[in-house]
Amino acid sequence: MHIHEFQEMMRTLYFHRDSQRGTEKTFEWLVEEVAELGEALKAGDIEALENEFADVIAWLASLANITNVNLEKAALGKYNGKCPKCKYSPCQCTF
16 A cells, blocks of 8 residues: 555545544644554553554544645655655765
């Protein structure tokens, strides 16, 4: 599955509800899911990690949908096989 296919699936499933919720509230849900991902990382529970990664990408896709952003286009436009800062693959940036 490509990013745009996943984003379209989220649009089919949730766009009506997410667009009614609005950008601010949908963003708040995304932030909450990122916090839950942080908790799962600390716990080291692989099942919880998988669930939280899935939730984060789903809410990110929903937020992109209601703001009319094509995630795949945006991601490939910025990260097209190389680091956007140093322009190398793998990245050669210093920390």
